Amino acid sequence: MRILIVVAHGSRRAPSNEEVAALTEQLGERLEGRYAGVTTAFLELAEPSIPAAIDAAVAAGADEIVLLPYFLAAGSHVAEDIPQLVAQRRQAHPGVAMTLLPHLGASERLPALLASLV
């Protein structure tokens, strides 16, 4: 059973976190059948945390977890904080495959999307 976790930064502003949750829901509809579940986790300032979301996925029966960092630039959150948290959960759940994808900002399709906006 494979679960996707969209990992966002988190904000003090609830509408910002709800925006991410809504996007995750849209993504889940698009991916129907490819993942048993698509959820959101936040690095800070909002819940659930990344460890909590991973633990919940494992408790729900996931044996494969894919994490997509919903970040644009490879700052310290992407380069250090998120990999550290995932590494810790890997040790806690040795039977679960965890794949940390490249962050959104690394997508080659971003320039085309930006060009469509301006």
Add this chain to the structure above:
Amino acid sequence: MRILIVVAHGSRRAPSNEEVAALTEQLGERLEGRYAGVTTAFLELAEPSIPAAIDAAVAAGADEIVLLPYFLAAGSHVAEDIPQLVAQRRQAHPGVAMTLLPHLGASERLPALLASLV
């Protein structure tokens, strides 16, 4: 003369800021002819600042400046900080049209892009 400014958060990690600058360059190539120039500005932790980038565009002869917030979620930076900075520069340059676009995260094309990554 119309200039596009991609407004990013900024990071203490130079590679992160360089990633944004490289994306801006790719975007500039895609937009060739639509803008006289495409530049990057940072809200914090990196240079140039948003006011500095606006002032530089005006000094270069821009009478129209379009700002694209390279942010995923409408946190306080997008909802408050960037609009305030742009409003201040509007007052300083009353003859220059400044358009603050919706942030990247508001794009309806994002779910499709995310689906392609996972």
